[in-house]
Amino acid sequence: MELEQRRLILSILGQAATLTLATVREDGWPHATVVSFVNDDLNLYFGTDLLSQKIRNIARDPRVSATVTPGFETSRDIQALSLAAEAERVTDAAELARVADLVLKKFPRPGRPAPAEVLEGVAVVRLRPTVVSVLDYSETFGQTDLIDLRADPASPGRRDSRSP
DSSP: OOHHHHHHHHHHHHHOSEEEEEEEOTTSOEEEEEEEOEEETTEEEEEEETTOHHHHHHHHOOEEEEEEOOOOSSGGGOEEEEEEEEEEEOOOHHHHHHHHHHHHHHSOOTTOOOHHHHTTTEEEEEEEEEEEEEEETTTSTTOEEEEEGGGOTTSTTOOOOOOO
């Protein structure tokens, strides 16, 4: 991935507070929902109820798709991401503490609660993108770049993946 592409992806992630996540239900139908998220470089994190449909779907099939679209004034301002990713529940205490800090930075709360309180009772999920489509209408209408991160050894957290 080119440095400018990485910068644009990180800029889009930094401007958006929510993403639309699509998982696969047990009956094969897609399940799309909106979640707040934070990111650590290209890894995205969200929290959800331990018994949510998303958690059940991800436990069965970790392949997900997501879109991220910050606000825009005109169609020429549209910049967005569409991505395929591997989803995994985070259980490592150090990683959870990092996520809690990211949450407090992106979504400040009065009284500055302790990071452990921020994620109490929440299942945290990491999305590791495998393919990213970058939409940038500031270049030209319909401008998209498809980036396959599976072949990019510089991508953080990259593992061999069979998902598209």
